[in-house]
Amino acid sequence: MTFEFRRHASAISPVTNTATFQVNSLVDTDTRSLRADLSHLIDPSYEYHSPRELRWHLAERLGIAPAAVRLQEAA
Numbered sequence: 001m002t003f004e005f006r007r008h009a010s011a012i013s014p015v016t017n018t019a020t021f022q023v024n025s026l027v028d029t030d031t032r033s034l035r036a037d038l039s040h041l042i043d044p045s046y047e048y049h050s051p052r053e054l055r056w057h058l059a060e061r062l063g064i065a066p067a068a069v070r071l072q073e074a075a
Contacts, residue, residue: 002029003038003058006074011047020047023054029072 008024022044028036041061048054051071059066 001062001064001068002070002072003027004029004072004074005051005054008044013047013049016049018049020049022047025074026058027074 004027006024007021009022011020012018013020023039023042023046024044025037026039026042028038042054042057046057048057051073055069055071056066058071059069062069
């Protein structure tokens, strides 16, 4: 599955002192007709530390292997 995400509200984590981001939108780009907005599958207030963390979170949520999830950041 391929998803396109758009970052929102970067911040610095007080725990790791590294940049984090929230996901503004999440779209399934594998759908054949219209791109399906799947933003409701994730907590929009969660602070991700990396796209890899988002990929693992989506895989867990969808019940699939992390290797089956591909992410693209929207321009």
